[in-house]
Amino acid sequence: MDATIQRKLEILTDSAKYDAACTSSGGDRSPVAGKLGGTCAPGICHSFSADGRCISLLKVLQSNVCAYDCQYCVNRRSNDVPRASFTPRELADLTIGMYRRNYIEGLFLSSGVSGTPDHAMEQMIQTIRILRDEYGFRGYIHAKAIPGCSREAVTLLGQLVDRMSVNIELPSEQGLQTLAPAKTKQNILAPMRQIRDGIVQSKEELTVYRHAPKFVPAGQSTQMIVGATPDDDRQILRLTEALYKQYGLKRVFFSAYIPVGTHALLPKNTPPPLLREHRLYQTDWLLRYYGFSVDEIVDDEHPTLDPFLDPKCAWALRHPEIFPVEINTADKELLLRVPGIGVKSALHILRARRVGRLRPEDLKKLGVVVKRARYFVTCGGRMLPDTPEDPTVIYRSLAELSRPELQKAALPFEQLTLFAAPNLPTREDVIQCLSGQL
Amino acid sequence: MLERTALIYDGTFDGLLSAIFDAYERRPMPQDIIEPDGQPRLDTHYETVVADPAKTERVRRGIRRQMGQEAYEHIWKAFLSLHPDRSMRIYEYLQLGFRIKDRLVRSLTDDRVIAVNKLSALVSREASHLLQFVRFAETTTGVYYCQIEPTYPVLPLLMPHFAHRLNVQAFVIYDKTHAEAGLYDGRQWVVRQVEQSLCPQLTAEEKQYQRLWKTFYDTVAITERINPSLRRQNMPKKYWRNLTELQPDEGLLLPK
């Protein structure tokens, strides 16, 4: 261990930091006597960096030498940055040392295209082999498949890791053509399909033989950069939904574009669109845990998410025919659609309902955010006392409610003025929306 | 004749369970169960009870069978909260539980249930924070060492996790706040009271790893997204003192 490792770590962390995925969830390696490590299904964050993001895995590149010239990426061939590569041994030892100290849950390994895609993959595979075979390491490993690598490399890697990802980065083919000419939609989607099929096959085999080899047991993920290209929220979200449904992805990550490129088509000196990224993540939650479909949230009339309202409130205001919902009788699906009721409070409501009838004062005890939910529920057939009835007041109060939360997360709500919102409903719209419920 | 009666038990969790057995044998049942250093009231007649392992086990089994494992874990964690009212709250929770059985954990709007769940949640939260923020250092004896300063004595909740994970690796977690240490020898763990703070000798390699980790930590943040309030929200300041990555460069090694 010497100064060069220190320097390599610095360079290869700096090159890897723009990847948003740093979760260790979905793992299922329980501890085995005599072997180091295990995974924990919900994942564990071990630290939070100065930007407030979770550090769960040692997120580094094997090498930031890259033959490609993707314009949105710091590691592009034409960019003048220091280059370095870890040997498989160096990186494996580093991972183990950090894991033993409880700094990390494991390794998130990616690489620039050092030489050919297959050569880059081979270096990564060697690193992970040392970890798994030599150290018997059972911690979490997430590896990225390099676009353009062979099927064999994907198969090998998939048998060693917990999670794999292939980053889509740009949400449209047109974006790829101009900004990442060496990549094609095809060589991104081909490994994604292969991983999907491998996961399905391994699950089937596991039902037959308990000891069949596992393939990417924690599932596949991807990332899209938001704000580097003109793609709107609707395009991004439709693609996201297709990835969940057709490619069986576990997670889609969004990464607000940080201006690292100089290409004429890329935005320059703009702050990263953090509020937009936040709204996309909120919508992603609605897709994964709340039973929403993308077309309910964005459509041709509303192709972008409302910056002032979280997507669930925005949806609820557009659907007066569904509300108010009766807390004592609504089923789980319907409860989940109420702003201010989350997955946990919905379960609490169902649980508590089996013991007795719920009264308005119980809602808070069950974890319902009453100040948000009150416009959308009845309890015992009645709206909560003192619920405002003026529709504009309701829109305003819901928008105001998200202000402190966004401020706490240092999201740029202040930069918006409530009157400049692109799809702020007019007073009439709001009245129309809400009249059904009032 | 005094209006109220109360039992005084030895202040241990097992002692509390045993005292609850005694409470059910008294007629009328005592209004309160307190710890030796609890605040006595003038209108109350106190009786000291001695813990009996057989009674403890009967109550423990009764809770698990009638109210479920979830209820048992709630009272155990609520006990670890060290809250001045913990004994009383657990006593009331269990009285309700022995009456309504497995409906107890579903009675989420009952104030007695809410009171215990609240305490249990505080302790769970601290334990899950420490699963994240424990930082081991390698000592010259080969044992890994870590110091924590938690509000609640959560070592019993941490030890199984790290024992599984580090497996054959021996380690010590020293809880400075409660002068306790969790010891694991590679096979079994125990929690012991310790008289004074432990001062392990660290290896030379340890210093390098701490530097490496700090380098990683400082580099991985994205300058354009710096967000102090979000970091504080996710990683409360009270833990920073014992986090390797947040020490100034020169203070990297743990106390001599």
Ligand code: SF4
């Ligand atoms: S191939 Fe990967 S590392 Fe290389 S420039 Fe493109 S995105 Fe960056």
